[in-house]
Amino acid sequence: MDGSLNMVGYGLAAIGPGVGIGLIFAAYISGVARQPEARGTLQGIAILGFALAEALAIIGIGLAFAL
Amino acid sequence: MSTQLLAAGPGFEAPGPGDFEFPPLFGEGTFFTKPMLIVVIGTIVIAAFFYAAARNPRLVPGKLQFAGESAYGLVRNSIVIDSIGTKYGKKFVPYIVTLFFFILALNISGIIPVLQFPASSKIAIPAFLAIISWIIYNWVGISRQGFVGYFKAMMFPPGVPWPIYFLLAPLELFSTFIIRPFTLALRLAMNMFAGHLVLLLCILGGEYMLTEGTGALPFLSPIGFLGGIILTFFEGFIQILQAYVFALLSALYIAGAMEAEH
Numbered sequence: 001m002d003g004s005l006n007m008v009g010y011g012l013a014a015i016g017p018g019v020g021i022g023l024i025f026a027a028y029i030s031g032v033a034r035q036p037e038a039r040g041t042l043q044g045i046a047i048l049g050f051a052l053a054e055a056l057a058i059i060g061i062g063l064a065f066a067l
Numbered sequence: 068m069s070t071q072l073l074a075a076g077p078g079f080e081a082p083g084p085g086d087f088e089f090p091p092l093f094g095e096g097t098f099f100t101k102p103m104l105i106v107v108i109g110t111i112v113i114a115a116f117f118y119a120a121a122r123n124p125r126l127v128p129g130k131l132q133f134a135g136e137s138a139y140g141l142v143r144n145s146i147v148i149d150s151i152g153t154k155y156g157k158k159f160v161p162y163i164v165t166l167f168f169f170i171l172a173l174n175i176s177g178i179i180p181v182l183q184f185p186a187s188s189k190i191a192i193p194a195f196l197a198i199i200s201w202i203i204y205n206w207v208g209i210s211r212q213g214f215v216g217y218f219k220a221m222m223f224p225p226g227v228p229w230p231i232y233f234l235l236a237p238l239e240l241f242s243t244f245i246i247r248p249f250t251l252a253l254r255l256a257m258n259m260f261a262g263h264l265v266l267l268l269c270i271l272g273g274e275y276m277l278t279e280g281t282g283a284l285p286f287l288s289p290i291g292f293l294g295g296i297i298l299t300f301f302e303g304f305i306q307i308l309q310a311y312v313f314a315l316l317s318a319l320y321i322a323g324a325m326e327a328e329h
Binding site for chain 2: 040041043044047048050051052054055058059061062065
């Protein structure tokens with residue numbers, strides 16, 4: 001099993017983006033619950049924030065295979 | 068160790084980046100590989116679908132025309148018009164719709180039998196699409212605000228105390244010109260890469276446990292296959308979501324380059 005230590009590192013590195021994505025969607029859900037008519041605006045912002053947070057995890061897996 | 072006993076016997080070869088390399092389809096030395104075949108097939112299928120849907124338009128749409136119109140209208144309304152706005156957004160509807168359905172076709176080929184490879188997990192395809200988006204949003208910014216105005220609005224957003232600009236201006240420049248296209252391409256490619264790898268791991272692991280495993284391993288192999296089936300549906304969802312994210316981010320970058328202050 002080579003490369004397993006890389007994957008352990010990647011698993012640890014994915015904790016941060018996981019927590020971040022959870023917080024982003026929690027805020028999005030409570031925002032829509034309070035003001036359902038703002039859904040269209042909030043959805044774009046939520047997806048943008050999700051994509052930015054997820055980019056960290058994605059860079060992590062790219063580096064886990066590359067290094 | 069317990070991991071040795073359960074998952075990785077001496078004979079099991081875990082799937083890795085090597086599974087994403089394909090030999091040429093027609094003989095040695097040619098360049099036409101399976102991902103390129105998927106790109107060609109996906110382009111033909113998408114083009115044929117929209118051509119057939121729009122070929123004979125009627126006031127009361129038939130089934131095919133309705134499917135084409137709702138697919139087009141979904142992307143047009145929920146991605147382009149919502150983020151750029153009706154007035155300036157119309158110009159970018161063709162590009163964003165094409166982008167979305169091209170990426171969707173390449174992604175969804177990962178869970179279609181026989182094809183079974185997401186062509187967008189090869190970094191070249193998302194990188195090329197990201198470069199096109201990069202050129203478009205920079206061109207929009209420069210043509211609408213002027214060269215100096217675009218850089219000024221990008222690097223010096225108003226409403227910040229001036230010492231912050233020493234930190235903010237290089238960061239914004241770096242973010243707009245390097246980070247954005249880089250993450251745009253890498254996000255799509257690595258999502259497809261990781262998803263395909265997980266599917267391979269489940270299916271190949273289940274097969275290995277069934278055929279070569281000893282002791283209790285053959286009885287555990289249904290877990291691997293079950294995981295493969297569940298993750299296939301999850302992958303389908305992720306593939307649609309990633310096409311949506313790529314198109315939405317391209318639209319948001321265009322919208323951001325359009326306004327003087329964001």
